Amino acid sequence: xxxxxxxxxxxxxxxxxxxxxxxxxxxxxxxxxxxxxxxxxxxxxxxxxxxxxxxxxxxxxxxxxxxxxxxxxxxxxxxxxxxxxxxxxxxxxxxxxxxxxxxxxxxxxxxxxxxxxxxxxxxxxxxxxxxxxxxxxxxxxxxxxxxxxxxxxxxxxxxxxxxxxxxxxxxxxxxxxxxxxxxxxxxxxxxxxxxxxxxxxxxxxxxxxxxxxxxxxxxxxxxxxxxxxxxxxxxxxxxxxxxxxxxxxxxxxxxxxxx
Ligand code: NAD
Numbered sequence: 125x126x127x128x129x130x131x132x133x134x135x136x137x138x139x140x141x142x143x144x145x146x147x148x149x150x151x152x153x154x155x156x157x158x159x160x161x162x163x164x165x166x167x168x169x170x171x172x173x174x175x176x177x178x179x180x181x182x183x184x185x186x187x188x189x190x191x192x193x194x195x196x197x198x199x200x201x202x203x204x205x206x207x208x209x210x211x212x213x214x215x216x217x218x219x220x221x222x223x224x225x226x227x228x229x230x231x232x233x234x235x236x237x238x239x240x241x242x243x244x245x246x247x248x249x250x251x252x253x254x255x256x257x258x259x260x261x262x263x264x265x266x267x268x269x270x271x272x273x274x275x276x277x278x279x280x281x282x283x284x285x286x287x288x289x290x291x292x293x294x295x296x297x298x299x300x301x302x303x304x305x306x307x308x309x310x311x312x313x314x315x316x317x318x319x320x321x322x323x324x325x326x327x328x329x330x331x332x333x334x335x336x337x338x339x340x341x342x343x344x345x346x347x348x349x350x351x352x353x354x355x356x357x358x359x360x361x362x363x364x365x366x367x368x369x370x371x372x373x374x375x376x377x378x379x380x381x382x383x
Pocket of ligand 1: 135137138139140141142159160161184185186187212213214215235239244263264265284307308309310311312313314315316
């Protein structure tokens with residue numbers, strides 16, 4: 125029970141990586157808030173983790189200041205405090221830069237960066253007041269370190285999260301608040317499954333080639349990273365109780381991009 129009695133908010137936790145992080149946190153004894161766009165989906169993911177003493181679904185569009193504030197307030201009402209934020213909600217939109225729609229650029233940056241900022245600010249206010257420290261975990265990507273074609277706003281946003289985490293690490297230190305970034309390689313979730321046919325079309329290659337020659341090309345073993353791999357890393361960061369580990373980014377990617 126590495127997270128016994130901790131309270132965690134995980135954004136985008138009705139699906140994919142966030143959902144598995146929520147499961148792993150609950151297994152480790154945390155009470156978890158599943159924050160996502162749709163109440164039904166958030167409630168369903170929360171129900172899998174236990175009753176409302178253990179898990180709660182809240183509607184939170186991370187780009188909406190009021191919804192973020194309300195979701196964080198609801199967490200404190202329900203569970204009395206906040207110890208961990210996992211800023212995970214995200215989308216992908218692929219297109220070449222010269223054709224990228226401005227609206228798509230803004231939408232992607234807003235979900236990844238405005239969302240990270242708004243949730244960070246709301247939980248920091250509580251963590252500072254509580255005086256018992258906290259852990260903020262951003263879900264970056266290998267694209268926090270490396271670029272790929274067709275993914276300009278995603279690469280830009282994911283690099284940006286490292287800057288935010290480093291700043292939170294510096295400002296939060298005197299309050300015992302740590303901030304770190306997990307940088308996964310490709311994980312088979314709905315976000316990636318949607319991209320495979322899109323990239324095949326853009327690049328003029330088959331879907332199998334997208335997997336082999338684009339997504340897993342630079343891994344050491346041709347394997348996808350799993351939601352469990354990312355969740356285990358999140359448990360590690362969430363449970364690490366000192367400022368010794370802060371302002372860092374950890375690549376979990378079967379060796380794609382070695383620092
Ligand atoms: P996913 O599509 O399975 O899940 C994303 C979740 O975020 C969904 O439940 C969706 O409803 C939610 N969401 C989207 N916009 C939101 C908003 N405005 N407010 C609140 N919730 C919102 O995707 P995933 O693969 O699990 O991705 C989760 C995170 O991991 C993203 O930040 C993504 O960039 C990152 N990531 C994914 C991979 C991968 O290969 N799948 C690799 C590296 C990083």
